[in-house]
Amino acid sequence: MQGLRIISALLLSVFAMPFMTADPIGSAPQRIETPRIMSQFVIPAPTEKNNRQLDNDQQKRLVIVDSDLANWGDDSMALCMLLRSPAVRVLGVTSTSGNVWTEQANVNILRFLQVIQHPAIAVHAGVSSELHAERLRYYEQVEKGSWARGSYAGALAHPLPPLIENPPGGPRNSSGSELSAVDFIIEQARRYRGQVTLLLFGPATNLAAALRKDPRLARNLGQVLMSGGALRVPGNTTKMAEFNFWFDPESANAVLRAGLPLTLLPLDATEGKSFDEEMTRFFEKGQSPIEKYLNQYFEQRSERRKGRPIPIWDEALAGVFLNPRIILSAKRESIRVVLDHSPHYGASRRSPAKRGRLQQVIYQVDTKALHNTIYQLFR
Numbered sequence: 001m002q003g004l005r006i007i008s009a010l011l012l013s014v015f016a017m018p019f020m021t022a023d024p025i026g027s028a029p030q031r032i033e034t035p036r037i038m039s040q041f042v043i044p045a046p047t048e049k050n051n052r053q054l055d056n057d058q059q060k061r062l063v064i065v066d067s068d069l070a071n072w073g074d075d076s077m078a079l080c081m082l083l084r085s086p087a088v089r090v091l092g093v094t095s096t097s098g099n100v101w102t103e104q105a106n107v108n109i110l111r112f113l114q115v116i117q118h119p120a121i122a123v124h125a126g127v128s129s130e131l132h133a134e135r136l137r138y139y140e141q142v143e144k145g146s147w148a149r150g151s152y153a154g155a156l157a158h159p160l161p162p163l164i165e166n167p168p169g170g171p172r173n174s175s176g177s178e179l180s181a182v183d184f185i186i187e188q189a190r191r192y193r194g195q196v197t198l199l200l201f202g203p204a205t206n207l208a209a210a211l212r213k214d215p216r217l218a219r220n221l222g223q224v225l226m227s228g229g230a231l232r233v234p235g236n237t238t239k240m241a242e243f244n245f246w247f248d249p250e251s252a253n254a255v256l257r258a259g260l261p262l263t264l265l266p267l268d269a270t271e272g273k274s275f276d277e278e279m280t281r282f283f284e285k286g287q288s289p290i291e292k293y294l295n296q297y298f299e300q301r302s303e304r305r306k307g308r309p310i311p312i313w314d315e316a317l318a319g320v321f322l323n324p325r326i327i328l329s330a331k332r333e334s335i336r337v338v339l340d341h342s343p344h345y346g347a348s349r350r351s352p353a354k355r356g357r358l359q360q361v362i363y364q365v366d367t368k369a370l371h372n373t374i375y376q377l378f379r
């Protein structure tokens with residue numbers, strides 16, 4: 001009885017929270033390369049057909065989004081862009097630990113999809129936050145003490161949530177399916193062999209676990225687009241490491257070494273990039289639930305940023321997928337993540353290329369073209 005009461009109280013408190021908040025700080029100096037228009041790129045360029053309303057679902061590009069969605073975070077806007085595109089079918093959203101613990105991210109995603117009135121999108125719970133227990137210990141015992149005040153640690157700044165095996169009110173997945181994020185990714189990649197794009201908006205925990213479980217997954221996935229790493233610019237969590245890689249360095253490294261058709265969008269591409277004034281006011285007159293959400297999104301973020309520009313992160317990854325023409329500079333490189341327990345833990349490094357382990361690394365995106373891609377979606 002006592003146990004049930006505790007579980008009910010916990011669930012109530014979780015649902016009573018609108019979303020957990022997070023606003024990573026990125027303050028590294030901007031470095032700009034000479035722009036070079038990409039003529040060849042692994043992501044298929046959109047065709048005229050893609051820009052029209054596609055009635056036939058079979059013609060749409062299939063995506064799964066893996067997200068650590070927090071309140072008014074970049075993940076939510078990036079998801080809005082994908083859901084708005086007539087050329088894209090979102091097969092499902094999977095939750096992962098990062099800005100918040102998976103369990104919270106899952107609740108946030110379900111709630112967000114209700115708010116923007118896309119409740120039919122399947123949501124699948126990611127690998128339990130318990131898996132990060134050792135990572136959390138290292139942060140608390142070693143890293144935290146050496147940190148500057150105000151450094152952003154996302155979910156690692158909070159204790160692990162209590163285990164809820166069978167939450168009252170049924171499964172946590174909106175589809176009513178008990179399928180975990182890992183099994184969902186494996187199953188969909190197998191069903192639509194070579195056609196599914198997985199977009200990683202957070203740490204790579206779920207994909208790494210899925211690759212361990214199904215060795216054929218690397219061949220079944222069409223492509224993976226990943227937000228993470230900092231190569232020529234400093235990190236945004238430690239001086240060395242970018243947040244998504246720092247949070248789960250082992251998973252990021254496993255994904256980079258798996259021989260996947262992978263495109264990486266490191267901090268280099270988004271450093272110093274922000275939405276302009278026109279964009280922050282663009283949704284003011286919007287009538288649809290998604291536009292109303294985005295209007296509030298810019299209001300909330302502007303308020304929280306206290307006049308500082310609103311940075312672009314995961315929106316750029318969604319933009320790259322929707323319109324690869326926004327890429328100004330990219331290179332094929334072999335990237336690894338530092339796994340030694342040192343001040344460099346989670347940092348990304350270029351390593352000598354090995355066959356089959358090269359990634360497409362995006363170094364610069366065209367902010368104006370990204371803005372235009374968004375305007376087109378909501379025209």
Ligand SMILES: [Ca+2]
Nearest residue numbers: 068075201202
């Ligand atoms: Ca994210």
